[in-house]
Structures are given as structure tokens and as C-alpha cells.
Amino acid sequence: MFREGVRLRCVICGSLYPPNPRLFTCRSCGGLLEVVTPVDRGFEWERVRARRFGVWRYRELLPLAEWVKPVSLGEGGTPLVRVDRAAGPHVFVKFEGSNPTGSFKDRGMTVGVTIAKGLGVEGVVVASTGNTAASAAAYAARAGLRCLVYLPRGGVARGKLAQALLHGAEVVEVDGFFDDALELVLEEYVERSPSKLYPLNSVNPWRLEGQKTLAFELVDELGYTPDVVVVPVGNAGNISAIWKGFRELRDLGVISGTPRMIGVQATGAAPLAKTWSTRSRELQVVEEPRTIASAIRIGRPVNWFKALKSVEESRGALLTVSDEEILEAMKMLARLEGLGVEPSSAASLAGYLKALEEGLVDRGETVVLVATGHALKDPDVVRLLVERNT
Numbered sequence: 001m002f003r004e005g006v007r008l009r010c011v012i013c014g015s016l017y018p019p020n021p022r023l024f025t026c027r028s029c030g031g032l033l034e035v036v037t038p039v040d041r042g043f044e045w046e047r048v049r050a051r052r053f054g055v056w057r058y059r060e061l062l063p064l065a066e067w068v069k070p071v072s073l074g075e076g077g078t079p080l081v082r083v084d085r086a087a088g089p090h091v092f093v094k095f096e097g098s099n100p101t102g103s104f105k106d107r108g109m110t111v112g113v114t115i116a117k118g119l120g121v122e123g124v125v126v127a128s129t130g131n132t133a134a135s136a137a138a139y140a141a142r143a144g145l146r147c148l149v150y151l152p153r154g155g156v157a158r159g160k161l162a163q164a165l166l167h168g169a170e171v172v173e174v175d176g177f178f179d180d181a182l183e184l185v186l187e188e189y190v191e192r193s194p195s196k197l198y199p200l201n202s203v204n205p206w207r208l209e210g211q212k213t214l215a216f217e218l219v220d221e222l223g224y225t226p227d228v229v230v231v232p233v234g235n236a237g238n239i240s241a242i243w244k245g246f247r248e249l250r251d252l253g254v255i256s257g258t259p260r261m262i263g264v265q266a267t268g269a270a271p272l273a274k275t276w277s278t279r280s281r282e283l284q285v286v287e288e289p290r291t292i293a294s295a296i297r298i299g300r301p302v303n304w305f306k307a308l309k310s311v312e313e314s315r316g317a318l319l320t321v322s323d324e325e326i327l328e329a330m331k332m333l334a335r336l337e338g339l340g341v342e343p344s345s346a347a348s349l350a351g352y353l354k355a356l357e358e359g360l361v362d363r364g365e366t367v368v369l370v371a372t373g374h375a376l377k378d379p380d381v382v383r384l385l386v387e388r389n390t
């Protein structure tokens with residue numbers, strides 16, 4: 001199913017493994033793995049650009065063999081919108097809300113569910129704050145697979161739950177936070193594998209391969225590398241995946257410089273930002289994460305090491321924004337730019353404004369704010385915002 005020469009590599013000790021779709025952690029040190037895809041000498045960026053804009057335009061840079069037919073809904077190829085009224089002439093929003101299920105998760109699910117289908121499993125399983133569940137449910141439906149989702153009880157925005165149910169997912173509500181739901185999934189379906197269900201959380205390095213294409217699209221559309229990319233951070237898979245995409249383009253010689261990655265967390269759910277600001281080598285766990293941005297209400301991000309490494313390598317930063325700042329940014333994007341994003345996505349604009357204030361970014365730099373999900377995902381927060389402001 002995989003391209004010739006594809007390997008898995010431990011992000012901590014560098015151990016290499018053959019491409020096993022079920023192997024997520026290093027057998028010698030327990031670190032998370034990343035996919036290494038050798039790219040043909042004949043690869044030409046210009047030839048890739050002749051194809052439809054989206055995840056599969058970059059097939060040669062993805063680990064799946066050419067003959068594998070993707071389970072696809074036309075994901076990726078999302079709008080890049082200049083937001084000069086909300087943020088300035090050099091600032092763009094990458095609007096991931098216009099993916100088929102309304103979030104960036106679709107980039108990963110097209111790859112993850114394609115692998116699940118190829119494995120011949122009965123279905124897929126995820127723990128989720130909502131978007132991963134919505135996306136997994138839709139792609140599983142398309143592939144004719146079962147989808148089982150573990151959700152924190154009361155912790156999932158209504159639009160996302162509605163999508164998971166609409167697409168026929170079986171829902172298990174867990175008393176606790178996302179972190180507890182994920183722990184259950186990892187115990188049940190990763191440590192005791194192989195099960196009949198294929199786990200598609202972001203510990204799965206194959207799923208993250210799809211998410212790295214966001215970096216490819218930015219370079220592709222802008223024609224140059226942005227100075228800074230701002231990403232809301234929850235379980236921390238996405239910031240790691242996007243950074244991996246830039247690293248790969250640099251290694252291929254497509255770009256010469258790479259952007260600084262700035263990760264944004266909500267003040268009440270900021271394990272990584274806390275770890276970063278204290279220069280700690282151990283994750284500063286948040287036992288009871290709290291924020292209005294339920295997508296990133298996460299206290300023990302599994303990809304914490306990968307994310308810290310990405311931020312460090314890119315000479316970026318991690319910072320926090322309050323719920324008030326998130327709501328204000330959400331309103332700015334909606335009212336000044338016509339962009340309806342969910343609260344966690346607005347954290348990237350709030351984070352950019354904070355980074356300007358703190359001198360981490362200069363007004364003249366080209367910045368991309370990743371708006372990870374659509375406003376319709378969370379109608380209750382939209383209502384709160386509207387009722388407070390009108």
C-alpha cells in the first residue's frame with residue numbers, strides 16, 4: 001500500500017522502522033513516530049501544479065503507492081484570504097472551514113481512511129473534541145466502514161456532534177475530558193492491537209501526512225514562503241504536521257527559508273505554552289482544561305514533544321490568549337472580513353495580535369493565520385457572541 005522506501009522514524013531517538021500502519025510509537029524509547037517518504041529524483045513542483053488544487057495534488061510527497069485509490073471528498077485546496085481590515089495587508093487567513101466537513105481534519109482523514117480501507121478492517125475509531133469525529137464519520141461512511149467515536153460528555157460543540165450522528169457514527173460519551181477519552185482509545189485499540197477498528201487519532205503518523213499538505217498549498221499559492229504561520233494548538237498534531245510539510249519542501253529544494261511556527265493555546269488549556277514559557281523538558285499537564293474553544297480544551301496533548309520540537313526548530317513561539325480575546329477575534333473575522341470561524345480558529349488571529357504586542361512578529365512580515373474550522377460547528381458560541389454584541 002505504501003510507496004517504495006517509505007519508513008517510520010522515531011522523533012526522539014531516530015530509530016527507523018518499515019512502514020507498518022499500526023505502529024505509532026518507537027519500540028526502543030516509546031517516542032512518537034513520523035513518516036519518511038523518499039521522493040523520486042524526477043519530482044517537479046511545476047508538474048504537480050498542473051493538477052486540481054487539494055491534498056492529492058501532492059501525491060508524490062505522500063506515502064501511499066500510486067495505485068492506491070484515495071477515499072476522497074475533494075478536501076484541501078481551501079481559500080487563502082487576505083485580511084487587511086482585521087489584521088493588515090500582509091496577513092492571510094487559510095480558511096480550513098471550507099473543507100468538506102468544515103475543518104482541517106479532512107486533510108488527514110482522506111489519507112487515514114484510505115489506509116483503513118486498504119487494511120480491510122471493519123471500521124475506524126477516534127477520541128475527539130468533535131471535528132475529528134465529524135470528519136472520521138464522513139470519510140468512513142464514504143468508504144463503507146464503521147466509525148466509533150469517543151467524546152467527552154458535554155464537551156463537544158453541537159454542529160460537530162450533529163455531523164458525527166448524521167454520518168452514522170456510533171457515539172460513546174466519556175465522563176471526563178478529551179484526554180480521558182483518548183486514553184481509553186489508546187488503551188483499547190492501540191496497545192491491544194490489532195483490533196477490528198483502525199485508530200485515527202493524531203498519534204497515527206499516517207493521518208498527519210495528509211495534514212502536512214497545508215504547508216504545500218501555502219507555498220504553492222503564495223509563490224513564496226510566509227515569514228510566520230500561526231496555528232491553534234490542542235492535541236498538537238496539526239502544528240507538527242504543517243512544520244513537517246515546510247521541512248520537506250526545504251529538503252527538496254523547493255523553498256530555501258522556512259516560516260516561524262507560532263502555536264496558540266487558550267489560557268485555561270495551555271499545557272504546551274506553559275511548558276514553553278518555563279523552558280521545561282517535561283509537559284506541564286493541565287488536569288482540568290477550561291476554555292470556550294472546546295476544540296482545543298485539552299490538558300495532555302499527545303503530540304507535545306513533536307510540537308515543541310517544531311516550534312523550536314522553526315524559531316517560533318507558543319503563547320496564550322484569553323477566551324475574551326478569542327471571542328473578540330472571532331467577531332473581527334466575521335464582521336470585518338466575512339469569515340465565519342469557530343472559537344478555536346479565532347485563537348490564531350488573537351494569537352497574532354498578541355505576538356505583535358509582544359514583539360514576536362513585525363507588522364511588515366507575511367503571516368498566515370490557520371482558521372481550522374467553520375463557525376457553524378459551534379452555534380451556541382455564535383449565539384452567545386451575537387447576543388452579547390447586539
Ligand code: F0G
Pocket residue numbers: 103105127128129130131132133202232233234235236237238239295296342344345372373
Ligand atoms: N482547531 C480545531 C477547529 C480543532 O478541531 C482542533 C483539534 C485544533 C484546532 C487543534 O489541532 O489537536 O492538531 O493541535 N481538534 C481535535 C478533535 C482534538 O478531536 O477534533 P491539534
